Structure formats: C-alpha cells, structure tokens
Amino acid sequence: MKEKGRPSIFTEEIAHEITERLSDGEPLRAICRSEGMPNWRTVYDWMAKDNTFSAHIAHAREIGFDAIAEEALMIADTPCYLETKETIEDQGKPTKVKVVVADAFNHRRLQVDTRLKLLAKWCPKKYGDQVQFDVENNNWTVNGIPVKTR
Secondary structure, eight states: OOOOSSOOOOOHHHHHHHHHHHHTTOOHHHHHTSTTOOOHHHHHHHHHHOHHHHHHHHHHHHHHHHHHHHHHHHHHHSOOEEEEEEEEEETTEEEEEEEEEEEOHHHHHHHHHHHHHHHHHHOHHHHSOOEEEETTTTEEEETTEEEOOO
16 A cells, blocks of 8 residues: 655755754744655654654754744844825815835734744743742742732
C-alpha cells in the first residue's frame, strides 16, 4: 500500500533550514507549509526521537522570539500610510472624491499587540508579566509592583 503525504526522511539540510527559519521568527507550521518541507507533526516526531535535534529547535525558537520582539519594535516605530477615498456630498448628491492619507495606527498596534501577547505565552519568563504571591505579607505583585486586592 502506498503511503500518503510527503516523505518524512530526516536530513541535515532540512533540519538546518527549519532551525534557521525558526531563528528568524517564522512559526514552525508556516515553515512546514513550504515546498519540500515535512509536515509539522513529522518534525515533532523527529524531536521526540532525537534529543539533539529537539535542543536545536528549542534554541532556534529562543532566538526567534527575540526576532519577533525586534519586529514588533520595528512595526511600532515605522508609520504605515494608507490612502482612502471619501465622497463629499452636497445636498445629498456626491460631488467630489477626497483622498485621505493617514497612518494605519490601529493596524500597527494590532500587529504589535499580537506579537507581544504570543511572546508572553510562548516565553513567559522573558516576555510575560511576572506575577508572584508573597505568603508572609499576603499580597500579589506584578513585575515587582504590589497589586491591591481588596
């Protein structure tokens, strides 16, 4: 019986390409959708069987998290202007079309917030809020700042 799907032959070349792209901040599933790449489940199977490969993936992801954080900073610092057209009406009839050019601020904010929220989930020790409870004083802190609870 013929096997379905892409072949799952582990090669150093494929492993290297996966780790390089992870280091650039590209998600594993996006990498695995590329031509010539194995299915993401296959990569997880390889990681389960090979501790060295698994360690390389973990290290590449750590580097990739920093790349994503740098990308968020770049998005925040770089205006993105969009051109829209507005119709101006006079006595209920369209008379002119006005071109408006403005920064897509909300779009950029969404892009930055999404990246930062994912980083906080993927790497909470580095990018997440540090929430702690002090048993002796019976209080919570977030990033070292006391939080009033009642």
